[in-house]
Amino acid sequence: MNRIDQLFQAKKDHILNIYFTAGFPNLDDTVTIIKTLDHAGADMIEIGMPYSDPMADGPTIQESGSKAIANGMTLSTLFQQLKDIRKETQIPLLFMGYLNQMMQYGVDKFLQGCTAAGIDGLIIPDLPVDIYESELKDKIAGSGLHIIFLITPQTSEDRIRKIDALAGGFIYMVSSASITGAKSGISDEQTKYFERVNAMNLKNPRLIGFGISNHQTFETACQYADGAIIGSAFIRHLGQNQNRVQEATREFVEGILEKSEA
Amino acid sequence: MNYLVDEKGFYGDFGGAFIPEMLHANIEELRNHYMGIIYDPDFQDEMQDLLKNYVGRPSPLYHAKRMSKHFGTTIYLKREDLNHTGAHKINNTIGQILLAQKLGKKRIIAETGAGQHGVATATVCALMGLECIVYMGEVDIARQAPNVSRMRMLGAEVRPATSGSKTLKDATNEAIRDWINNPTDTHYIIGSVVGPHPYPDMVARFQAIISKEMRWQLKEQTGSELPDIIIACVGGGSNAAGAYYHYLDEPDVRLIAVEAAGLGIHSGESAATSVLGSKGIIHGSRTLLMQTDDGQIVEPYSISAGLDYPGIGPMHAHLIDSGRAEAVSVTDDEALDSAFLVTRLEGIIPALESAHAFAAMDKIKYNADDTVVINLSGRGDKDLSTYIKKLDQA
Numbered sequence A: 001m002n003r004i005d006q007l008f009q010a011k012k013d014h015i016l017n018i019y020f021t022a023g024f025p026n027l028d029d030t031v032t033i034i035k036t037l038d039h040a041g042a043d044m045i046e047i048g049m050p051y052s053d054p055m056a057d058g059p060t061i062q063e064s065g066s067k068a069i070a071n072g073m074t075l076s077t078l079f080q081q082l083k084d085i086r087k088e089t090q091i092p093l094l095f096m097g098y099l100n101q102m103m104q105y106g107v108d109k110f111l112q113g114c115t116a117a118g119i120d121g122l123i124i125p126d127l128p129v130d131i132y133e134s135e136l137k138d139k140i141a142g143s144g145l146h147i148i149f150l151i152t153p154q155t156s157e158d159r160i161r162k163i164d165a166l167a168g169g170f171i172y173m174v175s176s177a178s179i180t181g182a183k184s185g186i187s188d189e190q191t192k193y194f195e196r197v198n199a200m201n202l203k204n205p206r207l208i209g210f211g212i213s214n215h216q217t218f219e220t221a222c223q224y225a226d227g228a229i230i231g232s233a234f235i236r237h238l239g240q241n242q243n244r245v246q247e248a249t250r251e252f253v254e255g256i257l258e259k260s261e262a
Numbered sequence B: 001m002n003y004l005v006d007e008k009g010f011y012g013d014f015g016g017a018f019i020p021e022m023l024h025a026n027i028e029e030l031r032n033h034y035m036g037i038i039y040d041p042d043f044q045d046e047m048q049d050l051l052k053n054y055v056g057r058p059s060p061l062y063h064a065k066r067m068s069k070h071f072g073t074t075i076y077l078k079r080e081d082l083n084h085t086g087a088h089k090i091n092n093t094i095g096q097i098l099l100a101q102k103l104g105k106k107r108i109i110a111e112t113g114a115g116q117h118g119v120a121t122a123t124v125c126a127l128m129g130l131e132c133i134v135y136m137g138e139v140d141i142a143r144q145a146p147n148v149s150r151m152r153m154l155g156a157e158v159r160p161a162t163s164g165s166k167t168l169k170d171a172t173n174e175a176i177r178d179w180i181n182n183p184t185d186t187h188y189i190i191g192s193v194v195g196p197h198p199y200p201d202m203v204a205r206f207q208a209i210i211s212k213e214m215r216w217q218l219k220e221q222t223g224s225e226l227p228d229i230i231i232a233c234v235g236g237g238s239n240a241a242g243a244y245y246h247y248l249d250e251p252d253v254r255l256i257a258v259e260a261a262g263l264g265i266h267s268g269e270s271a272a273t274s275v276l277g278s279k280g281i282i283h284g285s286r287t288l289l290m291q292t293d294d295g296q297i298v299e300p301y302s303i304s305a306g307l308d309y310p311g312i313g314p315m316h317a318h319l320i321d322s323g324r325a326e327a328v329s330v331t332d333d334e335a336l337d338s339a340f341l342v343t344r345l346e347g348i349i350p351a352l353e354s355a356h357a358f359a360a361m362d363k364i365k366y367n368a369d370d371t372v373v374i375n376l377s378g379r380g381d382k383d384l385s386t387y388i389k390k391l392d393q394a
């Protein structure tokens, strides 16, 4: 069974999914960050494939990507770094990146690389559902990887149902109309949207992302979904602690979880 | 073969809308409404009135006699340089501002490289009294200062794009991000036949007025609506799309797409996308673009800020891929030389972008009895400092 499904079966709330950009702050931090996130209590990890033109991302993630590319990160390097990761940890791992990267690397070769490394799911924000269905569904589904789709406050009910039918693993509920890292806090309008989606009885669990940055926003998000995703806030923290990545990673996760085990 | 967009938003294998879910509602709204709005008779009346009385259309089709003699064939120039604001870009912004009003939008955003599209957008926003924000790469703001001043005088806010390489592609990323953050009240006026469907098709339809006029103007002056050759420069491809549009299904009319080779195609400093590019996704469209083996988009180079875009519109990718259009590339130096040649032969100072189209005359085969139309996409006022540098060197 896919590790993402195992996780959602075993744990029903407070799922903490952390994003980081591979190759940032230093080229070889990838494995250290993954292992430390796992030990510190994260439940799932999104590994960002750094991209020159990340349309859906804000300045924090974009700059971390530019730095990672300048550090020499490529997809082949990333696969190389991850080749023994499954000897170290069984935490669910996802790749997050843009369709052009997959196309240029070669979709088949990319999917083989993911399977060989033990990746469990993909988040490709610029892969629309209809193109997924017509061009990539057979390949991706055949590889055993889950494809995660985003929904926003603007996504219609019909479309959410269509996405729910095609998605595997979980649905990524974007908290507001925004790019990553843009807004923080959760408004009444947003909670109404979360409640509206919750009332739909979808087959996939949901995680809330965008604007989740600390213990308090994580707790709030967890009231409305199975858990939450944190990206920009972690990248900012790593950026401020480039020479103590392992400690910084541990203290960040501990800060988010603070009292949430209680 | 069909050279226009299909019902799914593709030109052959190129095009589509590769956008994050955050943009889905905006793009869907446009896709559902653009044809209905554009072809509404009231909209057409309003647009034709502005194109005639505000922009100054029809733009002349001018028989360039001294140039014809120089090249030993018959050359006509389509004078988009005589439009208000000095380029073809305003054909599109007039159409899109009217469309934005019909959609009830209150806030306009745009990207710009050389500043021509930014000026054309700021102009129509002033005309309609709408808020205007133009994203421009920090590097371009520094090298295109006069256009930055024009936009400010017109009341637009020019926001520097400080990410990535700080030029046109990054300004486009910033405009897209702004649109994601402001999904309901804002319309994004894209400046070329690029971006997610329906933009390439919509912008091509607004620019199609160029070839629509060419047909009757040629008929008047030569007795035939059909030239043998049409030449246009291609940045994103909007002036070329407009010049080709009503000739796409006339196989006897050769279409020449002129790209900027910068310092030379293999110099590492070039913008010749159809030669150096490969299939990929840029700004929500599957098309040809310049990228590394690892799929990172490359920063192109050309002396002309309007041609240094790392992709081309999906319609052109399809035209070139299918052999309907021939791609030609022209270096900085060749373009500069031909800017001087045109100026001295015809008393017309062309934009550096358009100068690339003229330089293609030295690269293509033609016959003495051919009729050639060169799309003179813009005037050279904005490029004077570059031209003067060349004069001072001579």
Ligand SMILES: Cc1ncc(COP(=O)(O)O)c(C=O)c1O
Binding pocket: B087, B088, B113, B114, B115, B116, B117, B191, B192, B193, B233, B234, B235, B236, B237, B238, B239, B240, B305, B306, B307, B351, B353, B354, B377, B378, B379
């Ligand atoms: C005068 C002129 N010609 C051509 C272009 C290139 O754009 P496109 O290929 O969309 O016509 C520009 C862009 O700024 C321009 O200003």
